[in-house]
Amino acid sequence: MPKLFIQPNLARKQEKMVQFSSFLSGLTKNISPKSGKKRRINLGRDATEALAKEARKNGLLLTSPGNVCAKWSGNYMSAYSKGGNKGINQDGFIVWEGFGGKEDVMFCGVFDGHGPWGHLVGKRVKKVMPAYLLHYWQEAMAQCSILKNGELFKNANFDQFGVWKKSFIKACSTVDYDLEIHPVIDSFYSGTAALTIIREGDLMVLANVGDSRAVLGTTSDDGSLAAVQLTVDFKPSLPQERERIYSSGGSVCESDDEPGVSRIRALIDEIPEGPGLALSRAFGDFCVKDFGLISEPDVIQRTLTTRDLFVILATDGVWDVVSNEKAVEIVSSSAAGERDESAKRLVEYAAAQWKCKRAGFAADDISVVCVFFNNPSSSQH
Structure with a gap:
């Protein structure tokens, strides 16, 4: 499993790294009403692809088993994935340190197709x-900031x-539309869950679409280790989800x-149809998007303190057979x-x-990303 270690000042010294301030400054020129939404999104995607290419070259972006340790960020990430017995591995993950060319922002996620x-x-979905x-x-940052002499200053009510919640909601809507109009990929009877997080300084933002789960390893008042589930497993059996499905005709x-x-299942003439x-x-x-299924994320936040040690992001291949407490342990x-071995373990x-508890059933695909918080600020502790 490759180990990717970044020296403290390496990212600062990369002359080819796209500068965040100039990147945002350029964006403000492209969000005028005269600029169409599709054109603006394409411009954003082109710029992001350039950033992703540079990040991968610098060892800051990971989509295969391994580790990322950019010491200037205070994060340490371990990621691993393993296919089950159902055929090709439909799980995936991404870890991106220095997201968008901004050193204090980290993005990662797990995807369960x-x-x-x-x-x-x-x-x-992992790509776009x-x-x-x-x-x-x-776009949101540019709209709520003032550009003076080439530098951006945040508004007083920032x-x-x-900003992140609004961005996640818009992004998820666009991702779903991207799939709907894709000329090759058939998403009518296929889909994916996606759990993604952003860490910016002490703020951790989680956006959950589906039944993957984030669990925090933190220190309780008595000094013992505690497991805190941060996200909801969105299943049709949940009362609020069931109500929406039925009200949508599903x-x-x-x-x-x-x-x-x-x-x-789609309900046609009062008869359930489709694979479910x-x-x-x-x-x-x-096949069920008009019958209660949504791609809207549940977006939540947590302010990290020195008590918070790490967060585990994993697909349901873990949580179907492992408790939150055991995973944290x-x-x-x-x-x-x-x-570096934590995710693999x-x-x-x-x-x-799966072999012990689900004997006779095909094991699910399993993916895990562990994010260790080496040095969160104690300002909120």
Whole structure:
């Protein structure tokens, strides 16, 4: 598993790195009403692709098993993925340090595809989600800032979380539209869950579409390690999700061979139709998009303190067989010199649990990203 270590000042010394201030300044010239939405988004995607290429070259962007440690950021990331017994691995992840050329911003996410084209849907969302998010965030930043002498100054009423939340919601809507009009990828019976996070300084923003989960490893008042689930597993059985599905004309059903597993189905002439989907939020899956399935993310925030040690992002291949507490225990048991193996250890443990707890069932794909907070500011502690 490759290890990618970045010296403290390397990113600052990269002459080819796109400068954040000039990047935003250039964006302000491209968001006038005369500039069409499609053109502006394409400009944002082109710029983001250039940033991503540079970040990958500098060892700051990871989409295959490995580690990222940009010491100037205070983060340490470990990521790993393993296919199950259902065929091609439809899971994926991304870790991007110095997101958008801004050193104090980190982006990462896990993606869990499903359906016959699920692996392609997941890859597509993993590719375009950062671009759309960065585009809308830059747009929002430019709109709530004042440009003076080539430098941006935030307005007095600037809302850091509000900007990210608005950007995530717009990005997810555009991602879904991107899939709908894609000329090659068929997303009618295929889709993906996506759990993504941003860390900017002490602010951590989480955007969840689907049933992947984020769990925080933190220190309780008595000094013991505690597991805190940060996100909701969006299943059709949740009361608020079920209500939306029925009000949209859909149906929530359980099959005899899957007791306890609720699925969304289109309801045509009062008869459930289609293969059904065990998620209430997902990208793609247009067969049930008019029947209660949405791609709107649940966006939440957490202010990190010195008590918060790490966060685990994982697809449901982990959480179907591993408790939050056990996952935190496994990751925390990785000594400082073994953090690069933390994600792999959790994946391998989950894979073993599938054989023990779900004997006779095909093991699911499993992906994990562990983000260690080496040096969060204690200003909010």
